Amino acid sequence: MKFNIALLAGDGIGPEVINEAVKVSDAIAKKFNHEINWTPALTGACAIDAVGVPYPDETHEICMAADAVLFGAIGHPKYDNDPSAPVRPEQGLLLMRKKLGLFANVRPTFTFPSLIDNSPLKRERIEGTDLIFLRELTGGIYFGEKGRKDDGETAFDTCTYTRAEVKRLAKKGFELAMTRSKKLCCVDKANVLETSRLWRETVQAMEKEYPEVTVSYEFVDAVAMRLVQWPNSYDVLITENLFGDILTDEASVISGSMGLMPSASVGEHTSLYEPIHGSYPQATGLNIANPLATVLSAAMMFEDAFGLKEEAEAIRAVVNKSLEQRIVTEDLAEKDAKAYKTSEVGDWLVANL
């Protein structure tokens, strides 16, 4: 098979981790007789520097024309202290999500047996955790009307959802639950918010179409607790944009392997695959960042975007092997053990595929 992949390396360590994912993807393609055509494009702070906007039209066209997008990370410290700067890298992210119609962010949290002791949680709490959040990504308070009144003394943000928006996200949740343990948790704040009540009634009405799926409804504050207490009690969770932002990040650290967690954003057009970590500016250019989350994002891309399960499994297997043999970057290296460079980890993966 032949694929066109848009390559959005972004800022900070983005280019370095993307580089390793490309190496591994190319090696897999060669092994399984596929051909990948990579098209690099600008996004984030580097796009602002080059052309003045964080998600240029040209980048959007490249993404729309591609079979998948592989994304690194964006963000630069020069924008950190001024969240109201007129042009910011994150705006590129939000614009990209909206224009590509990426309404569902798929965020798994799972454990690696060899890394379980890296978790801040005790072993018996985290063992067996394997959950997936579906976060709604193009609606809610992120995209509602916002602004100031009363000479700037009053600020407001509006959270809006339509039944159709909830339905398409929930549908993905039900379908995903059917491929797993048939447990779905709808996370909301229906005791306070009208949008949450719409979420809940919409999901409740869909239950009869999926009689095998057991649906639970939990308040966002309760989920924030149980994720720390008994993360392994969850399987598939669906939630709106802002709750998803908070809870998926909370979930990402419980496994102790945040540098390893991949993600996908899917929707109306091309799907996008990216590590969940940020641009880690302090490490830029040092060849020390952990490339595994990006490599595992490429695995998700092979499986979900191209339907190539065997290729995906081959990538996951070699990643597991590297972890077992501790061919790892400094974030995972044991005390007094050798820390491998970003590119060395990539080389090892390619050599051991």
Add this chain to the structure above:
Amino acid sequence: MKFNIALLAGDGIGPEVINEAVKVSDAIAKKFNHEINWTPALTGACAIDAVGVPYPDETHEICMAADAVLFGAIGHPKYDNDPSAPVRPEQGLLLMRKKLGLFANVRPTFTFPSLIDNSPLKRERIEGTDLIFLRELTGGIYFGEKGRKDDGETAFDTCTYTRAEVKRLAKKGFELAMTRSKKLCCVDKANVLETSRLWRETVQAMEKEYPEVTVSYEFVDAVAMRLVQWPNSYDVLITENLFGDILTDEASVISGSMGLMPSASVGEHTSLYEPIHGSYPQATGLNIANPLATVLSAAMMFEDAFGLKEEAEAIRAVVNKSLEQRIVTEDLAEKDAKAYKTSEVGDWLVANL
């Protein structure tokens, strides 16, 4: 001294835990020569059952006339499956907060040396944790305009904040920080929300009035992570209503002593003290609920509402002693050890004051 305390026992285990806090408070009052006059009043599901509304006017008048309010818990399972029922216990809670002007919810999270191994976190992660959230409690998306449009197909909620609302909460945060390690963290989502940008600019403008306080600004998703990773890196945190709801609950479980965490809500009129746990309906009437969070809430009341530090310390000391000697309810009892009843724990505290 002489105090009038409004006693809002509420639902579920509320009356049982309140009962023990009253016993301990009365014993302390006797010992230190104070006189407490308790005035019980209805709130929550029991108020709906009795008079049709969850926060009756009569209850409000009793609270307004009191020197402090001691609150149990509210909520009943018969309202759980229908968050859009016309009258619900939580509405009473929100109305009470609004009418009493309780704009600052004070939520400490700390550890008890004798209980540290109850935490879901590893010892080295949780040890030394002693943080306090100040959650804004009468504004934001909880109280903004909400409703439906397009024949019910679109729902919306509005988050609104004024500079004055942010200021009065932040002022409490700066003042609290001055009495502690002079570290203040402002939690927002200023990279996305206009209300967060108002929060941030308001707090930034106040920094010069408190030159000794070091202020950090962190995004809510980052805080959700760091609370699990390094909770002991935080001291005083301030945040808006909804973020506070989620993060304080997350913070409450990391210590492994949720059944022990007290809280206060302070503002324009009478202050209110309550355990952070819920009404725990399954345990109602069984005399098994842990009364210590309510007892420690009474200690906060003695210290903060009445300025009686010695009395508060005496309560905390006897609670610590009970924990060390494992005079504890079943939630804290060790395997094969005796679990004391709610009332037995209260009796023991009174006898050992």
